[in-house]
Amino acid sequence: MPRHKSTLAKGAIALLATHAVHGQNTPTAGLPWVQSDYATSPPVYPSPNATGQGWETAFEQASGFVSQLTLEEKVRLVTGTAGPCVGNIGPVPRLGFNGLCLQDGPLAIREADYASVFPAGLTVAAAWDRNLAHARGQDMADEFVGKGAHVALGPVAGPLGRSGYGGRNWEGFSPDPWLTGELFAETIVGMEERGIQACAKHYIGNEQETQRNPSVNDDGQTIEAVSSNIDDRTMHEVYAWPFANAVKAGASSIMCSYNRVNGSYGCQNSKLLNGVLKDELGFQGYVVSDWGATHAGVAPILAGLDMDMPGGIAFTETEHSYFGGNLTAAVNNGSVPIGRVDDMARRIMTPYFRLGQNEASYPGVDPSSDGLNFFKPAQFLYNWTYNSQRDIDVRGDHANLIRELGAAGIVLLKNVDNALPLKAPKNIGIFGNDAGDLVNGQYSLSNLNLGDGNFDYGILAMGGGSGAGRLTYVVPPLDAIKERARQDGTLVQYVLNNSVTTQSGNLQPMYPAPEVCLVFLKTWATEGYDRESLLVDWNGTALATTVADNCTNTIVVTHSGGLNVLPFADHPNITAILAAHLGGQEAGNSIVDVLYGAVNPSGHLPYTIAKSEADYSFAALTNSSALLNTTDPNAWQSDFRERLLIDYRHFDHHGLPVQYEFGFGLSYTTFELSNISVSDPATSPIAPLPPSANSTSSGPNPPGGAPALWQTLYTVSARVTNTGARPGAAVPQLYLSLPQPANEDVTPARVLRGFEKVMLQPGESKVVTFPLMRRDLSYWDVERQQWVIGDGEVGVHAGFSSRDFRAEGAFRPLGGRG
Ligand SMILES: *[C@@H]1O[C@H](CO)[C@@H](O)[C@H](O)[C@H]1NC(C)=O
Ligand SMILES: *[C@@H]1O[C@H](CO)[C@@H](O)[C@H](O)[C@H]1NC(C)=O
Ligand SMILES: *[C@@H]1O[C@H](CO)[C@@H](O)[C@H](O)[C@H]1NC(C)=O
Ligand SMILES: *[C@@H]1O[C@H](CO)[C@@H](O)[C@H](O)[C@H]1NC(C)=O
Ligand SMILES: *[C@@H]1O[C@H](CO)[C@@H](O)[C@H](O)[C@H]1NC(C)=O
Ligand SMILES: *[C@@H]1O[C@H](CO)[C@@H](O)[C@H](O)[C@H]1NC(C)=O
Ligand SMILES: *[C@@H]1O[C@H](CO)[C@@H](O)[C@H](O)[C@H]1NC(C)=O
Ligand SMILES: *[C@@H]1O[C@H](CO)[C@@H](O)[C@H](O)[C@H]1NC(C)=O
Ligand SMILES: *[C@@H]1O[C@H](CO)[C@@H](O)[C@H](O)[C@H]1NC(C)=O
Ligand SMILES: *[C@@H]1O[C@H](CO)[C@@H](O)[C@H](O)[C@H]1NC(C)=O
Ligand SMILES: *[C@@H]1O[C@H](CO)[C@@H](O)[C@H](O)[C@H]1NC(C)=O
Ligand SMILES: *[C@@H]1O[C@H](CO)[C@@H](O)[C@H](O)[C@H]1NC(C)=O
Numbered sequence: 008m009p010r011h012k013s014t015l016a017k018g019a020i021a022l023l024a025t026h027a028v029h030g031q032n033t034p035t036a037g038l039p040w041v042q043s044d045y046a047t048s049p050p051v052y053p054s055p056n057a058t059g060q061g062w063e064t065a066f067e068q069a070s071g072f073v074s075q076l077t078l079e080e081k082v083r084l085v086t087g088t089a090g091p092c093v094g095n096i097g098p099v100p101r102l103g104f105n106g107l108c109l110q111d112g113p114l115a116i117r118e119a120d121y122a123s124v125f126p127a128g129l130t131v132a133a134a135w136d137r138n139l140a141h142a143r144g145q146d147m148a149d150e151f152v153g154k155g156a157h158v159a160l161g162p163v164a165g166p167l168g169r170s171g172y173g174g175r176n177w178e179g180f181s182p183d184p185w186l187t188g189e190l191f192a193e194t195i196v197g198m199e200e201r202g203i204q205a206c207a208k209h210y211i212g213n214e215q216e217t218q219r220n221p222s223v224n225d226d227g228q229t230i231e232a233v234s235s236n237i238d239d240r241t242m243h244e245v246y247a248w249p250f251a252n253a254v255k256a257g258a259s260s261i262m263c264s265y266n267r268v269n270g271s272y273g274c275q276n277s278k279l280l281n282g283v284l285k286d287e288l289g290f291q292g293y294v295v296s297d298w299g300a301t302h303a304g305v306a307p308i309l310a311g312l313d314m315d316m317p318g319g320i321a322f323t324e325t326e327h328s329y330f331g332g333n334l335t336a337a338v339n340n341g342s343v344p345i346g347r348v349d350d351m352a353r354r355i356m357t358p359y360f361r362l363g364q365n366e367a368s369y370p371g372v373d374p375s376s377d378g379l380n381f382f383k384p385a386q387f388l389y390n391w392t393y394n395s396q397r398d399i400d401v402r403g404d405h406a407n408l409i410r411e412l413g414a415a416g417i418v419l420l421k422n423v424d425n426a427l428p429l430k431a432p433k434n435i436g437i438f439g440n441d442a443g444d445l446v447n448g449q450y451s452l453s454n455l456n457l458g459d460g461n462f463d464y465g466i467l468a469m470g471g472g473s474g475a476g477r478l479t480y481v482v483p484p485l486d487a488i489k490e491r492a493r494q495d496g497t498l499v500q501y502v503l504n505n506s507v508t509t510q511s512g513n514l515q516p517m518y519p520a521p522e523v524c525l526v527f528l529k530t531w532a533t534e535g536y537d538r539e540s541l542l543v544d545w546n547g548t549a550l551a552t553t554v555a556d557n558c559t560n561t562i563v564v565t566h567s568g569g570l571n572v573l574p575f576a577d578h579p580n581i582t583a584i585l586a587a588h589l590g591g592q593e594a595g596n597s598i599v600d601v602l603y604g605a606v607n608p609s610g611h612l613p614y615t616i617a618k619s620e621a622d623y624s625f626a627a628l629t630n631s632s633a634l635l636n637t638t639d640p641n642a643w644q645s646d647f648r649e650r651l652l653i654d655y656r657h658f659d660h661h662g663l664p665v666q667y668e669f670g671f672g673l674s675y676t677t678f679e680l681s682n683i684s685v686s687d688p689a690t691s692p693i694a695p696l697p698p699s700a701n702s703t704s705s706g707p708n709p710p711g712g713a714p715a716l717w718q719t720l721y722t723v724s725a726r727v728t729n730t731g732a733r734p735g736a737a738v739p740q741l742y743l744s745l746p747q748p749a750n751e752d753v754t755p756a757r758v759l760r761g762f763e764k765v766m767l768q769p770g771e772s773k774v775v776t777f778p779l780m781r782r783d784l785s786y787w788d789v790e791r792q793q794w795v796i797g798d799g800e801v802g803v804h805a806g807f808s809s810r811d812f813r814a815e816g817a818f819r820p821l822g823g824r825g
Contacts, residue, residue: 037753040648045236048271051282054311056350057291057357060709061257065361066291066353072360073352075102078335078345081352086330087318089387091377092156093118093473094298094316096355097389105392107359108372109206109295109316113161113178114469114591115476116151117452118379121400123150124469124476125409127589128163129569130416131190132180132613133672135738136764139412140190144197144205146405151203153401155372155394157364158204158260162194163474164249165209165264168569168614169653170626172538174216177568177589178474181613182654183669184245185759185783188252195256202369204358207253208262209297211246211279212237216537217630218643219265220299226638233629233643234267240752241650242283243787243794251288251782255711259292259358263312265300270641272307274300280311289708293354298473304329305342313351319388373399379477402479406593411606413590413597415736418610419583419673420573426560426582428604428675429523435492436521437501438508438554440464440545441529441566442485449478451533461531463545464503468594470568472534478592484527484564487595491603509549514557524558525602526551532568537628541572541620548574555580564598566590570614576666586612604675609736609764611672611808615655618666625649625657655809656755670740670759670808676731676769680739683805683814686722692822693720695796697781716782716794723777725805725814729767736766741777742809744802744817748786748795757804777805784820796820 059066073081076099083097090097094109111117115124125147131140144162151159166173168182180187195205212235213219221232237246250261261284264273273279274296284290293313301307301315307329315330337343359365371394419427429435440463451460451471460471466483469475485501492499500517502508514520528547532538542548543565555561555578562583565571575581585608590597600606617623629645637643652660655669697715711717727739741761747754761777784801785794800819806812 045269048269048276048278051277054281055285057354062361065357068360069353069356081348082334085314085351086328087316089320091372107157109158110156111160112474113163118376119154120375123402123405124478124592126412126591127177128180129177130588133588133610134415135611137193140193141197144194145201148198148201148203150401155370160206164191165211165213169214171541171570172628174532174537175534177470183759184248188249191249192252192256195258202362204259206260206262207258209264210261212268213264213266215628231640232266233645234270235645237647239789240787254288254290261294265297274312275307275310277310288712289710304333305337313354409591410593410596414600414606416588416610417601418586419608420667421584423582431495432523434498434522436517436524439527440505441527443503444483451475467529467566469589470532481592482595484595484598487599491599505545505550509553524554524561526554526563528565530567543571551575572620607675607735611670611738615669616667650752659756668808668810674735676733676735678737679728679730680813682726685818689720719778721779728772734768739775742804746797746799748797
């Protein structure tokens, strides 16, 4: 592929020479890892009170409401109880408060009938489309509100996807924090515009499922949950980064995670809750525990936890909470100040008033939720206000967006000799257990057995666990292809049993031999378990190879709950590969739209596909049989030693070849990018630290942290042109090489700092702009505890993937020598 380079235009800042940076431009060794440094988390007390910044009116309403409550009622607001939803806050009928209904999850309202299953966060990330992310948030919100929920437990930016093996990566977006930050925020804004509270989760370091919770060994000894040991710079620049976007975007709540961080549980880590989230990021909403992630009463409350879930209805038969009656006692004996409980209650009630959930017109809970709730005890403590109707159909016309987004999230990885789009083939052969309909039920979370959806036969539309949805229907690829093929009179033959083909080693019983072979492969991933392999499941690698050995025009499609390595990618008979991710209920229609060219593919990889599984060793899971048998309560330590260098940052730092790089994706047309330029600075001169950093009188940070961090300092622009013959959407991407500060960890060679999705007709050009905020140009200075713009030159790389740059240059954000 030609890689044209052009120079940055001459700006007022500096005259810029072409400055291509490839491979290592940073030191090869990071700071030493001293294990004992990660043994404790610094105490940060007291817990900051919300001031309602940005939500002033609602905060006043919440304060007025809370001031009328007894201590018992305040405790009721902060403690989950049994009810119709997956999480419930009890009502206060004398004040007209009907309680709160919290519902899973990130791609659907799960405990609901007549609701849609949307494409997963992973698919949204692969679409690289802010508008679609936003629209999905809105449509999902309409369904939650229609069913009478107040809080949707999503979206997800933790796991971020440090390890490709992570069982829940698909619920979130991308291991790149910048890309995730953008899509996380768009989703939240879309959701809250339609009146549902977003709960951004899981904060933080929940990068593996294995030992995410404490366990009890055969001797009755508690073995603590895995501790994600993360240095301060990496926390800020990678894992907490998207949560800053979430807070800035107005997220109502944040869910703290099961795992420990530096030895301290996610829901009682004062540095992360009081310090980073509520003080530094100025979060004004409430922190809710993941279900069962509260391991004490007083300590988590003082550390910043505001709501305990599921609270007085636990996973066991005995109803108890560390909050509830225990909290009342703790206030009465002085171990929790009443001011802290008031703050918790105000934080919980502010979003409720802000989104108008107090209005009489707000729907009551659909009674059908009741029967779907597996946390349901024999009896509820409270009478719930239900909707007068049940089985409300909330799907609207959302299937249209689901189909569109499903197609937008399909990445065309290979397309030899224009194998795609299909051109009225005479004879199609379809292979693979992912092609047909489901045969064992449509729900991937039937009981607490989280592995339920891992069936041999049937389209994989989503992953498993609390992030799943209840399909009202699913369009399998086979059905959609049959319907489309009828238009061309195409013969459609199919073998859905992978073993029939892999064991026979031929394409029988198909006759005549297909002129195009479509192989549908799938890879399951679920909450509660990590993946054991990055290969496609169900002998899919062998199936792809066997078909290709016998068919010169083999097209492989994967539906997957995460990344796959594709050892068959370079097989000469494999003419096209499509990574279709998790498409939701319209998955079959979405793939047919792309296969037949009704939609020109525009997805790009939100992760790296390495040559081999071993290449991901930088972020291996913490797991071993020795750990599983340990008697040491602290044995599970997951050291994030790679620091900033996850995903493409690792491969670029070490100059490693990859199969398909981060950001890569083909189209049925071609694009060019040129005329790159950097604007003048927004103000001059640019100070290295945010201007507010030294001010003592500015008060607590507003949501998102120091406003200066969000100020655009420079704008990079470039011209993108469709140079091919078909309309299509390009995804121009901007990467920066930030300077390596002295005495700090390795700075990545390049980091993503901008993207756009632009629809272009053949021959059409558009100028795209990438605003660069102060935070985009800064590193987190551990010494100064500030975002700092490093002194030196910033390399600029614009193109269509993390390794396909069409225009490059450099500038000095702080000015000075050019
Ligand atoms: C974890 O420990 C590292 C090393 O001391 C430190 O940089 C970081 O701030 C700590 N983070 C938390 C949340 O305790
Ligand atoms: C208080 O917490 C303990 C567990 O530490 C639990 O056994 C008890 O039931 C709780 N009390 C209430 C009223 O929930
Ligand atoms: C106060 O009450 C809480 C909850 O019952 C209990 O955990 C704590 O130990 C008590 N503290 C004192 C000082 O009595
Ligand atoms: C929070 O407000 C309470 C009064 O409600 C006060 O006692 C407490 O000191 C405040 N905490 C902080 C950290 O300002
Ligand atoms: C629930 O409603 C019933 C019938 O109106 C009433 O007898 C009961 O006291 C109510 N329970 C609560 C906890 O309000
Ligand atoms: C997997 O494929 C191989 C051929 O590569 C075959 O020998 C084996 O039997 C297949 N396994 C199953 C379970 O079908
Ligand atoms: C799939 O094919 C294998 C190999 O021919 C066979 O043993 C197995 O019974 C088949 N499974 C089903 C469900 O037909
Ligand atoms: C490609 O397919 C043809 C037709 O079946 C076969 O003869 C050939 O061996 C295949 N090539 C490879 C490399 O497997
Ligand atoms: C099909 O592929 C197998 C290898 O998997 C090979 O042995 C066989 O000859 C091929 N058949 C044809 C018709 O190419
Ligand atoms: C963890 O290790 C055990 C024992 O080695 C193994 O059985 C299990 O499959 C592993 N889990 C994962 C997710 O790799
Ligand atoms: C772990 O325990 C199992 C059974 O309890 C045993 O079979 C296995 O050998 C043990 N593994 C190690 C590494 O001790
Ligand atoms: C902050 O204060 C220090 C020490 O007074 C000074 O050196 C630095 O320039 C100030 N930074 C800003 C951004 O005002």
